Each structure stands twice: as structure tokens, then as C-alpha cells.
Amino acid sequence: MKCPACLAQDTKVNDSRLSEDGFAIKRRRECQKCSFRFSTYEQMEILNLLVVKRNGVKEPYSRDKLESGLKKSLEKRPYTLEDFKKLVSTVERDIQKRKQDEITSAAIGEIVMKRLKFFDKVAYIRFASVYRAFEDVKTFQHELNSLLKPALLKKTVKSLRIIKKK
Ligand SMILES: [Zn+2]
DSSP states (O other): OOOTTTOOSOEEEEEEEEOTTSSEEEEEEEETTTOOEEEEEEEOOOOSOEEEOTTSOEEEOOHHHHHHHHHHHTTTOOOOHHHHHHHHHHHHHHHHHTOOSEEEHHHHHHHHHHHHHHHOHHHHHHHHHHHTOOSSHHHHHHHHHHHHOGGGHHHHHHHHHHHHHO
């Protein structure tokens, strides 16, 4: 790989490290010519996946779009870049597990919500209200209650399941 500082052709890899989950590699590199140090991040890319939007239009899957949607929900919330990358790759892995060439934007929304719920509850509520995924006002209220009273979380989750079954 070229050196971003002096554009020399040869850079040496000093260190390769697999991410905690084993789905990405970080490499520390050094330029042989000017000794500039930088790192590269190698991760999987979703290929040939079409997203079917609500209006039926299909478009190629875009990580940028996923990331900007997540960032909007996470505005002013505390999180690290590292955690954010992990969240994105977890969502993408869930998408890939389906082993299908097409996915609806609603299905992506479901996956995002599932993962966001554990990542940041406030972001989850923001995202979910945009996607109008709450089936009714009562369900939404339950979610808010679980945010306000963590001790009641288990009970609320149970009643949420009951509501969904109906
Ligand atoms: Zn250089």
C-alpha cells in the first residue's frame, strides 16, 4: 500500500490485529522511505445486495446510509468510534445471515432496532419512533416506562411479548 504522506510505493506492516469479534483486521503500517506511520482497517463488505424501499424501488445496499441513520439516532449520545464500528458490523452480519439477494428497508429497520436496543436505549426509541415500528401507543408507553424504571424492565418485556402475540 502507498504511503499517504510521501506516496512511496512500499509501506511495511508492523502489526496486524484481529478485532475482538474476529470480523475485522487492523494493520499498523510504516513507510520505508519517510517513516510515516498509519493504520488500515480491513472489514467485510456486503456485495450485490438490493434494498427494497417502501415504495418498491430497489437500490444497492449502502453502508454509508446505515451509518448516517444510526448516527442520527445516536446524536449527542455517548459512544466510542470502536463501539460504533462494532454495532455496524453486527447489523451487517445479521443482514448477511439471511443469505438473500434482496432485503426490505423495513427488515433492515427491524435488525437495527434489535441491535440498537442493547447499544443505547435512547437511540433505540428515537430510531423506532422514526420507523413507526411501535404497533400502538400502549406498546410505545411500555417502552418508555422501561426506560424510566429499569427495575420494571423484565416485567415490561414480558407484557410486550404478550401484546405482540395478539
Ligand atoms: Zn512515506
